[in-house]
Amino acid sequence: MSIIAKRTPWKASWIWGGTAESPRNEWRWFRTSFVCPQDLETMARAVLWITADSRYEVYINGKRVGRGPVRYFPTDIFYDGHEVGHLLRRGEINTIAVQVMHFGVSNFQYLRERGGLLAQLDAFYGDDEVTLVQTGEDWRTSVHAGQDPAISRLSCQTAFAERIDGRKLVKDWTASAYSDTEWERADVIGPVGMEPWVRLHPRDIPYLTEEPVLPTRVIALNKVVPYQLTAFIDAYHLMKTPGEENANHIRFCGAFATTLRLREEAEVKVTFHVGGLGIVRLGERVYTAEELQVEPPLAHISTKLPAGDHVLLYTVHGPEHGHSNRVGVDADQEITWISPLEAELAEVGERMSPFIQIGPSFTYSSIDYIDQDELLATWEAEQIRFADRIAPLSSIEELRAAGYPVAPVPHRVANGEDAFMPQFAKRASEAYAVPANLQRIAVASTDPGVVPVFEGGDTEFMLDFGKEWSGFLEFELEAEAGITIDWYGIEYRKDAYVQHTFGADNTLRYVTREGIQRYASPIRRGFRYVIVTVRGASKPVLIHDVWVIQSNYPAPEIGRFQSSDYKLNRIWDISKHTTKLCMEDTFVDCPTYEQAFWVGDSRNEALVNYYTFGGTEIVERCLRLVPGSAFQTPLYGDQVPSAWTSVIPNWTFFWIAACREYAEHTGNRTFAADMLPKMLLTLSAYLERLNADDLLDMKGWNLLDWAPMDQPNDGIVTHQNVMLVKALEETAAMADFAGMPERGKECAAFAIRMKAAINRHLWSEERGAYLDCIHPGGRRSNIFSMQTQVMALLVGVAERERHARLNEYLTATPEGFVPIGSPFMSFFYYETLMKSGNVQWMLDDMRDNFGFMLDNDATTCWEMYGHTTMNRANENDLTRSHCHAWSAAPGYFLGAYVLGVRPAAPGWAKVTIAPLTGDLSWASGTVPLPQGGCIDVAWKAESGDIASLVVTAPEGVELDIRVPAACSVKISRVRELPTV
Known part of the structure; x- marks a missing residue:
C-alpha cells in the first residue's frame, strides 16, 4: 500500500479512557459503528487516518487492516492512511475497532507520554471529501480484559512480555454484531495539535509486510518439572x-x-x-x-x-x-x-x-x-x-x-506468574522421542498435533522454524479450560544445550478457555525456535496451527550473488536475510533482544541494503530521525527515538557519513541541503570539546568495537578523533553537493588541523602505530589495537611511510595488538582492504569468520564472531544476538567488489564495473539501482584474470567497465519506462 498524506484539516479529536493518563502496560479497546452511505459505488476511495500513543491495531468489520504508528518523537508523531473502501458495506452498519497498546514506560524506541487515539474515516468522491467517522465522545472504550498488565519488561529496550487469559477474551469484539453498550464512553482529551503530539506527519515509509511462516519440525520433547x-x-x-x-x-x-x-x-x-x-x-x-x-x-x-x-x-x-x-x-x-x-x-x-x-x-x-x-x-x-x-x-x-x-x-x-524463569529454573528435565502425531504441528495438515501428557510433570517441546524470523506469533489450539501454555522464542540450540535469552523475556503465557481457540499476538518477537510448555493438562492439548507473521520493511529481494564458492554464496544469503529481519519501521540492531534503531549500526546496514534490497525510504527516514534527539543533547543520541540519553560520538559521526552517502546514492540534493544545517549543528557541539591541541577530549561512551581496546569513557580516544576528521570531511563534501560549498570550508579546515594533531600527538614511533588513547591527566595508553590502525588508514590520517607501515599490518597483525573483535568492525576492515584491492584476504577472512557461523548452523549473522572474542563461562555461548545486521558486511562487499558494481556519479547515473576475482573462477549477480531497475553482472576468470564479462543495464546508465583488454565483454541494454 502506498504512502498517503492527509490533504484536509483534521476534524477528529484525541480520545482516551479510564482514570490514568499513562497506565503501565495497558491494552485498551475502542469501537464505533456507523451506517455506510448507499452511494458507495461512486466513492473513489475511503481512507482511515489513524495514530495512537503508544501503538495500535485497527480492524474494519472484524478484519485487521493495519498496525502502527512508526516510531516517533512525541512532538512529531506519525499517522497512517489505510485505504479501506473495499471493506465497507454499503447501506449497512460498519464498525471500526482499535486496540491501543499503551506502554506507560519509556524505552529505547519510545518516550513516555499519555495514552491517546486519533482516527478519522474520510470518503472521496472525485475532488470532494466527506468525513464519515471521527474519534470523539461517541466512541466507546474498554480495557482488554484478557491481557494481564502485571508482567515483566520484555527487555529494557522494548516494552513488555505478554500474559493472556483466554477465558477472559471477548470473542468477536471487532465485529459489527458485537454489542459494546456496556463499555464506557471515551474521553475527549484534546484537539489535533495538543501537547505532547504537537505536529502530525504522514507515515514516511510503506507498510510492513505480513507473511505467514510455519515451523519445519518438532525437534525435542521433554517432561519437565519447574521450581x-x-x-x-x-x-x-x-x-x-x-x-x-x-x-x-x-x-x-x-x-x-x-x-x-x-x-x-x-x-x-x-x-x-x-x-x-x-x-x-x-x-x-x-x-x-x-x-x-x-x-x-x-x-x-x-x-x-x-x-x-x-x-x-x-x-x-x-x-x-x-x-x-x-x-x-x-x-x-x-x-x-x-x-x-x-x-x-x-x-x-x-x-x-x-x-x-x-x-x-x-x-x-x-x-x-x-x-x-x-x-x-x-x-x-x-x-x-x-x-x-x-x-x-x-x-x-x-x-x-x-x-x-x-x-x-x-x-x-x-x-510469580511470568513464563521466563521457569524456562531455566527446572528441578528436572527428561528427554523423550518425538511421536509422529506431535510432529504434525509442523506440516500443513487437517490433523492437529497431539501434545502428550506426563504424570507428575509438564510437557515441553521445541518447534524449529528453519531459520530466524521476526514478527508476530499466532496459534490455534483445542484444550480444556485453565491450562497454562508458555511460548518462548530462542535463537540458538546445540544438541541438548539451549541458549536462553537472558536480557530478553521473550515469552508469551497463554491460559486456555474450553474448546477451540485462536490467538494472534500483537507483540513483535525474533526467534528461530519456539519452546512450548503445556502446564497442568489432564488430557492432550491439540494444536491445529502455529505460525509467525514475518513482518519487515517491504523491500523486494532484487539483489543476488552467486559464485564458484558455495560457502561464500551461503554467507551472502545469511547477510541478506539478517538485513531483512533488521529492517522494521527503521533499521534495528536485532529482532530478539532490542529492536532498537542504533544510529551507528544503521550506516553499515544501509549500505548492505543498497546492494540486497535497494530500499531508500527507510534510509532517509532513519537519517531524518536522528536530529530529533537534539532536545536531549546537541551531540545527538546513539539510538533514537529513545528515552535513554546516551551518546556514542562515533555513532553520530557514522550518521554524518551515512547522510552524505545517501545523498550521493540517490542524487538527492534537496536532502543534502535539508540535512547540512543539522550536521553542522552537532559538529559545532563536538568542536567545542576540542582541547588546545586540536584533539577531541570528552566524556562519552567512546565505543568502536566490542574488544579489549583502550577506549575509556573520558579522554582523548584516537579512533574517535579519526572519525571526527571523517565527519568533517563528509560534511564539507555534503556542502559541495548541496551547492553551498562556503558552508563546508570551516569543516575542511578543521579536518586538516585535526589530522596534523593526531599525527603529532597520538603516534608512537616506538611501536610504529597509533596508540589507542590518552587518559585524563595525560597518561598515554600502552595498548595498541588493529581497530585504531584500520580507522587511521580508512580515513586517510596515516600518510606516506606511516600509511605503508599500517597497510602491512592488515595482513600481518603485530604481536600484542588487539585484533578485530566483531563483524561490525570487520566492515571497516574490509573497506580498508578494498582501498588497496586486497580481495583475496577479505574472502579468506569471510570464509573463516562467517564460515564458523555456518558451521554452527547459523541462518543469520551473529553480533560477535564467537571463536575470536570474549572469554565466556559457557563455551556454547558463542554470541549474545544470533541476528545482528551490523554484521552483514558480505552482503555489501561481495556485490560492490567481487561483482565490482559501484556508483561513479550521484544517483548512479554512471556506474563502474570492476570485478575482483580473488581465487574465484566465476561470479554472477544483481545490484539494484536507487532510481529503479538493476544491473546484472556475470563474469568468468582464467588464471585470476577476467576472461569474459556479461553486463545488463538500463539505457540511461553510463558504464565504466574496467577489465583486461583481452576480456570478452558483452553489454545488453534494457529500456526504461517513460516518465508519466
Missing part, C-alpha cells in the same frame, strides 16, 4: 526516581526480601538472575557474593533449612537499565513464600506480591556524557556501607529500627 516458586521483580521501577519519563540506567543501593515457609525440614535451592547482586541472607546465614555458586548470569545457594519461616533477603545495586530481577526457590518438600508484611497488607488497597522493598538508600540516574564522578564514588562507597549495615538485620523490626524504609512490593511489578 516450586519463581518470580520477577521490577527493581528498576521500584528503585528509580523520578519516574518513567526517561530510560537512563540507574545506580542505587537497596534490597528485597520475602519469607520462605516450610512445614518440614528440607534441602532448599535458591537461584538468582539479578544484575548487581550483593549479599544474600537465607535464614540465619549471610552469603557474600564470593560465597555464591555462580554460573553466569545465574547465582545459586543450596542449604538445608528446618521447618518454619526463614527470611530470604538480597541486596542489589545495579547498574540497572530495566531488566527485571528474577528469583527462583525450590525444595524437596513443599515450600511457599509470603510477604514479611503480611499482617499489615489488609489495610493496603492494592494487590501485593510476597516481596518487600528495603530502600533505596541511595540512587541516581546516570547520563554517560555528563560528569558524575562524585555520584559514582558515593554509590561505590554506599554499596559496601549498605551491605555491612543490612547484613545483621533479620526482621522487619530490626530493619525499621535501623532507619530503612520498608514497603510491600505491588503485584503489578513483582509476581
Whole structure:
C-alpha cells in the first residue's frame, strides 16, 4: 500500500479512557459503528487516518487492516492512511475497532507520554471529501480484559512480555454484531495539535509486510518439572526516581526480601538472575557474593533449612537499565513464600506480591556524557556501607529500627506468574522421542498435533522454524479450560544445550478457555525456535496451527550473488536475510533482544541494503530521525527515538557519513541541503570539546568495537578523533553537493588541523602505530589495537611511510595488538582492504569468520564472531544476538567488489564495473539501482584474470567497465519506462 498524506484539516479529536493518563502496560479497546452511505459505488476511495500513543491495531468489520504508528518523537508523531473502501458495506452498519497498546514506560524506541487515539474515516468522491467517522465522545472504550498488565519488561529496550487469559477474551469484539453498550464512553482529551503530539506527519515509509511462516519440525520433547516458586521483580521501577519519563540506567543501593515457609525440614535451592547482586541472607546465614555458586548470569545457594519461616533477603545495586530481577526457590518438600508484611497488607488497597522493598538508600540516574564522578564514588562507597549495615538485620523490626524504609512490593511489578524463569529454573528435565502425531504441528495438515501428557510433570517441546524470523506469533489450539501454555522464542540450540535469552523475556503465557481457540499476538518477537510448555493438562492439548507473521520493511529481494564458492554464496544469503529481519519501521540492531534503531549500526546496514534490497525510504527516514534527539543533547543520541540519553560520538559521526552517502546514492540534493544545517549543528557541539591541541577530549561512551581496546569513557580516544576528521570531511563534501560549498570550508579546515594533531600527538614511533588513547591527566595508553590502525588508514590520517607501515599490518597483525573483535568492525576492515584491492584476504577472512557461523548452523549473522572474542563461562555461548545486521558486511562487499558494481556519479547515473576475482573462477549477480531497475553482472576468470564479462543495464546508465583488454565483454541494454 502506498504512502498517503492527509490533504484536509483534521476534524477528529484525541480520545482516551479510564482514570490514568499513562497506565503501565495497558491494552485498551475502542469501537464505533456507523451506517455506510448507499452511494458507495461512486466513492473513489475511503481512507482511515489513524495514530495512537503508544501503538495500535485497527480492524474494519472484524478484519485487521493495519498496525502502527512508526516510531516517533512525541512532538512529531506519525499517522497512517489505510485505504479501506473495499471493506465497507454499503447501506449497512460498519464498525471500526482499535486496540491501543499503551506502554506507560519509556524505552529505547519510545518516550513516555499519555495514552491517546486519533482516527478519522474520510470518503472521496472525485475532488470532494466527506468525513464519515471521527474519534470523539461517541466512541466507546474498554480495557482488554484478557491481557494481564502485571508482567515483566520484555527487555529494557522494548516494552513488555505478554500474559493472556483466554477465558477472559471477548470473542468477536471487532465485529459489527458485537454489542459494546456496556463499555464506557471515551474521553475527549484534546484537539489535533495538543501537547505532547504537537505536529502530525504522514507515515514516511510503506507498510510492513505480513507473511505467514510455519515451523519445519518438532525437534525435542521433554517432561519437565519447574521450581516450586519463581518470580520477577521490577527493581528498576521500584528503585528509580523520578519516574518513567526517561530510560537512563540507574545506580542505587537497596534490597528485597520475602519469607520462605516450610512445614518440614528440607534441602532448599535458591537461584538468582539479578544484575548487581550483593549479599544474600537465607535464614540465619549471610552469603557474600564470593560465597555464591555462580554460573553466569545465574547465582545459586543450596542449604538445608528446618521447618518454619526463614527470611530470604538480597541486596542489589545495579547498574540497572530495566531488566527485571528474577528469583527462583525450590525444595524437596513443599515450600511457599509470603510477604514479611503480611499482617499489615489488609489495610493496603492494592494487590501485593510476597516481596518487600528495603530502600533505596541511595540512587541516581546516570547520563554517560555528563560528569558524575562524585555520584559514582558515593554509590561505590554506599554499596559496601549498605551491605555491612543490612547484613545483621533479620526482621522487619530490626530493619525499621535501623532507619530503612520498608514497603510491600505491588503485584503489578513483582509476581510469580511470568513464563521466563521457569524456562531455566527446572528441578528436572527428561528427554523423550518425538511421536509422529506431535510432529504434525509442523506440516500443513487437517490433523492437529497431539501434545502428550506426563504424570507428575509438564510437557515441553521445541518447534524449529528453519531459520530466524521476526514478527508476530499466532496459534490455534483445542484444550480444556485453565491450562497454562508458555511460548518462548530462542535463537540458538546445540544438541541438548539451549541458549536462553537472558536480557530478553521473550515469552508469551497463554491460559486456555474450553474448546477451540485462536490467538494472534500483537507483540513483535525474533526467534528461530519456539519452546512450548503445556502446564497442568489432564488430557492432550491439540494444536491445529502455529505460525509467525514475518513482518519487515517491504523491500523486494532484487539483489543476488552467486559464485564458484558455495560457502561464500551461503554467507551472502545469511547477510541478506539478517538485513531483512533488521529492517522494521527503521533499521534495528536485532529482532530478539532490542529492536532498537542504533544510529551507528544503521550506516553499515544501509549500505548492505543498497546492494540486497535497494530500499531508500527507510534510509532517509532513519537519517531524518536522528536530529530529533537534539532536545536531549546537541551531540545527538546513539539510538533514537529513545528515552535513554546516551551518546556514542562515533555513532553520530557514522550518521554524518551515512547522510552524505545517501545523498550521493540517490542524487538527492534537496536532502543534502535539508540535512547540512543539522550536521553542522552537532559538529559545532563536538568542536567545542576540542582541547588546545586540536584533539577531541570528552566524556562519552567512546565505543568502536566490542574488544579489549583502550577506549575509556573520558579522554582523548584516537579512533574517535579519526572519525571526527571523517565527519568533517563528509560534511564539507555534503556542502559541495548541496551547492553551498562556503558552508563546508570551516569543516575542511578543521579536518586538516585535526589530522596534523593526531599525527603529532597520538603516534608512537616506538611501536610504529597509533596508540589507542590518552587518559585524563595525560597518561598515554600502552595498548595498541588493529581497530585504531584500520580507522587511521580508512580515513586517510596515516600518510606516506606511516600509511605503508599500517597497510602491512592488515595482513600481518603485530604481536600484542588487539585484533578485530566483531563483524561490525570487520566492515571497516574490509573497506580498508578494498582501498588497496586486497580481495583475496577479505574472502579468506569471510570464509573463516562467517564460515564458523555456518558451521554452527547459523541462518543469520551473529553480533560477535564467537571463536575470536570474549572469554565466556559457557563455551556454547558463542554470541549474545544470533541476528545482528551490523554484521552483514558480505552482503555489501561481495556485490560492490567481487561483482565490482559501484556508483561513479550521484544517483548512479554512471556506474563502474570492476570485478575482483580473488581465487574465484566465476561470479554472477544483481545490484539494484536507487532510481529503479538493476544491473546484472556475470563474469568468468582464467588464471585470476577476467576472461569474459556479461553486463545488463538500463539505457540511461553510463558504464565504466574496467577489465583486461583481452576480456570478452558483452553489454545488453534494457529500456526504461517513460516518465508519466
